Amino acid sequence: MMMQKKYLLIYEEISKQIQEGHFAPKTILPSENEFADSYQTSRETIRKALNLLAQNGFIQKIRGKGSLVLDLKRHQFPISGLVSFKELAENMGGKAETKVEEFTLQQAGREISRELNVDDDELAWKVKRVRHIDSERVILDKDFLVEKHVPGLTKENCENSIFEYIEKKLEKKISFAKKEFTVEEPSAEDRMLLDMEGFHAIVVVKNYIYFDDATLFQYTESRHRPDKFRFVDFARRMDTPSL
Amino acid sequence: MMMQKKYLLIYEEISKQIQEGHFAPKTILPSENEFADSYQTSRETIRKALNLLAQNGFIQKIRGKGSLVLDLKRHQFPISGLVSFKELAENMGGKAETKVEEFTLQQAGREISRELNVDDDELAWKVKRVRHIDSERVILDKDFLVEKHVPGLTKENCENSIFEYIEKKLEKKISFAKKEFTVEEPSAEDRMLLDMEGFHAIVVVKNYIYFDDATLFQYTESRHRPDKFRFVDFARRMDTPSL
DNA sequence: TGTTATTTGTTCGTATGTATT
DNA sequence: CAATACATACGAACAAATAAC
Numbered sequence: 001m002m003m004q005k006k007y008l009l010i011y012e013e014i015s016k017q018i019q020e021g022h023f024a025p026k027t028i029l030p031s032e033n034e035f036a037d038s039y040q041t042s043r044e045t046i047r048k049a050l051n052l053l054a055q056n057g058f059i060q061k062i063r064g065k066g067s068l069v070l071d072l073k074r075h076q077f078p079i080s081g082l083v084s085f086k087e088l089a090e091n092m093g094g095k096a097e098t099k100v101e102e103f104t105l106q107q108a109g110r111e112i113s114r115e116l117n118v119d120d121d122e123l124a125w126k127v128k129r130v131r132h133i134d135s136e137r138v139i140l141d142k143d144f145l146v147e148k149h150v151p152g153l154t155k156e157n158c159e160n161s162i163f164e165y166i167e168k169k170l171e172k173k174i175s176f177a178k179k180e181f182t183v184e185e186p187s188a189e190d191r192m193l194l195d196m197e198g199f200h201a202i203v204v205v206k207n208y209i210y211f212d213d214a215t216l217f218q219y220t221e222s223r224h225r226p227d228k229f230r231f232v233d234f235a236r237r238m239d240t241p242s243l
Numbered sequence: 244m245m246m247q248k249k250y251l252l253i254y255e256e257i258s259k260q261i262q263e264g265h266f267a268p269k270t271i272l273p274s275e276n277e278f279a280d281s282y283q284t285s286r287e288t289i290r291k292a293l294n295l296l297a298q299n300g301f302i303q304k305i306r307g308k309g310s311l312v313l314d315l316k317r318h319q320f321p322i323s324g325l326v327s328f329k330e331l332a333e334n335m336g337g338k339a340e341t342k343v344e345e346f347t348l349q350q351a352g353r354e355i356s357r358e359l360n361v362d363d364d365e366l367a368w369k370v371k372r373v374r375h376i377d378s379e380r381v382i383l384d385k386d387f388l389v390e391k392h393v394p395g396l397t398k399e400n401c402e403n404s405i406f407e408y409i410e411k412k413l414e415k416k417i418s419f420a421k422k423e424f425t426v427e428e429p430s431a432e433d434r435m436l437l438d439m440e441g442f443h444a445i446v447v448v449k450n451y452i453y454f455d456d457a458t459l460f461q462y463t464e465s466r467h468r469p470d471k472f473r474f475v476d477f478a479r480r481m482d483t484p485s486l
Numbered sequence: 487t488g489t490t491a492t493t494t495g496t497t498c499g500t501a502t503g504t505a506t507t
Numbered sequence: 508c509a510a511t512a513c514a515t516a517c518g519a520a521c522a523a524a525t526a527a528c
Contacts, residue, residue, distance in 0.1 A: 005496070008481075031512055042498045047513085052481075060418070060457040063513045064505035068457050072421055175303070178315055179476040183426060183446055183469035201444030201469060203426055214303040214311050226426035226444060233422040233476065238295075248515075274493055285517045290494085306494045307524030 007048035010039055014049060018058050018069055025071035029059065057234040072234065095134055101193065102128035103155045105147060112144050115208075115219040123147040127158050130193050137194045138228040142221045149217040162218075173212040180206040181231065190223055203229040250291035253282055257292060261301050261312055268314035272302065300477040315477065338377055344436065345371035346398045348390060355387050358451070358462040366390040370401050373436050380437045381471040385464045392460040405461075416455040423449040424474065433466055446472040 017023050030038070035046040050067055053059045059067045108116060108124045116124065124144050131139035143162065145153065150166060157165040166172055186194075186202045196202075202223050209218040260266050273281070278289040293310055296302045302310045351359060351367045359367065367387050374382035386405065388396065393409060400408040409415055429437075429445045439445075446467040453459050 007496080033512080044499085045497060048496090050513095057419070057421070060453075061513070062456055062506085064507080064511080066506095066512065070457060174480060176300070176477065176479045178300070179478065181424070181472075181474040181476070183444060183472055201426060210303075213305055214313060229424075229426055231424040233424070234419065235422065236419045237417060238299075250515080276493080287518085288516060291515090293494095304494070305525085307492080307526080309493065309525095 007045045010049040011052045023069050025069050027069055028066040097132040099130045100158050117216055125153050138225040140193050140223040144219045146217050175212045176210050178208045201226050250288050253292040254295045266312050268312050270312055271309040340375040342373045343401050368396050381468040383436050383466040387462045389460050418455045419453050421451045444469050
């Protein structure tokens, strides 16, 4: 009887306890063997959970000593990863609203077909959304989704969360994403759709999003007013970085 | 006879072969058992290497099928992580030069002591460096290093690589870092030390860098001219985790 | 369609090496 | 030196997804 992913459950339980302060920063966690005992599992399973915690910046494993609880959340909790607008808005602490400016199904065309790695005449959803925070128009999202991979998308889905539609309704798994950050001068469209008075730059995040089976299904260009942009990254070094 | 980290060697060998095209994108790697045979090792060791490859965006593991070689490196090589200026400059493809504008040892003071999490009167190196690319002054780095953790630093070290001094001379291990990206208006200092004509924004990267034992030893504020800034991030979802 | 073989995912067990206390 | 704790490695069994016949 092979159970579910035990190490994931343990990871979530320990990470929760760290965030709630049951395991305080700068203290050492119970040893791997102690965890293995208390969770009635093997040490390897515990190690998988602890490695996840280390990867995500919760702990630092120190050989011979133990697993030290880190205190990286002093300023800001690491949010690197696939962050949705809703989470971002909450982090900003303001009232968030989304307005769909455009919602069409059309052929990809030269530019987008290259980004999505499909033929020119492949059908793609084009979604243009303006994100409001505290009644200010601060983010412009332009999403392009391959129709055959995301069938049945509606304007209503876009007003909520496209990710939610994909994962809960279509039951497909979003697996990884490549993001590219640059800073450009605002375009005419930026000035038209966003409240850009007094701002002379726009943060452009190009986001390529992939399914479980490594098919690219979405390209998003997210354009942020600079004062409402922040990105936090937690990076762990490889033992031998030979890039 | 416990050898070196076998899975790391295997990781490097396979990643090299992928980058050199011996394993082509969109093809399936040999199975884990085949690798285990050919490397004369156990499947678990192979799996550790493959998980590293997946983490770093080289492959996508698909259950029941195999490990698919990804093609993410074509446009832009992911450089998320602890990137030094030298690597960045090479990526930009220009001639890089570093000029040390200031090099002092002083008490941390109110502001910096908070960033470095030490007492106000703790001694800290202050290093101010201007990075030139193609004879243009485009990046201003302000480093603050806790003296007791990085003793004997010299101006010459700063002209080369501080990381190299720490890892090779002091033989300490840099383990992880937390980065925070924001965009601000250029300060008077930015305009003084950088070639900012025609640019109205500056990309600020606050970098907190930690040793092996989780001690914070360096805080760096890196201020980039927007046209010379780019950051690429590869993020994998937690669903099918690694290790 | 259904069965079988292949391949990856998870768990458990055991042994040994390395660093810290 | 001994005990503790994390790191690496090998082996085995079974689950789940896929592919092939």
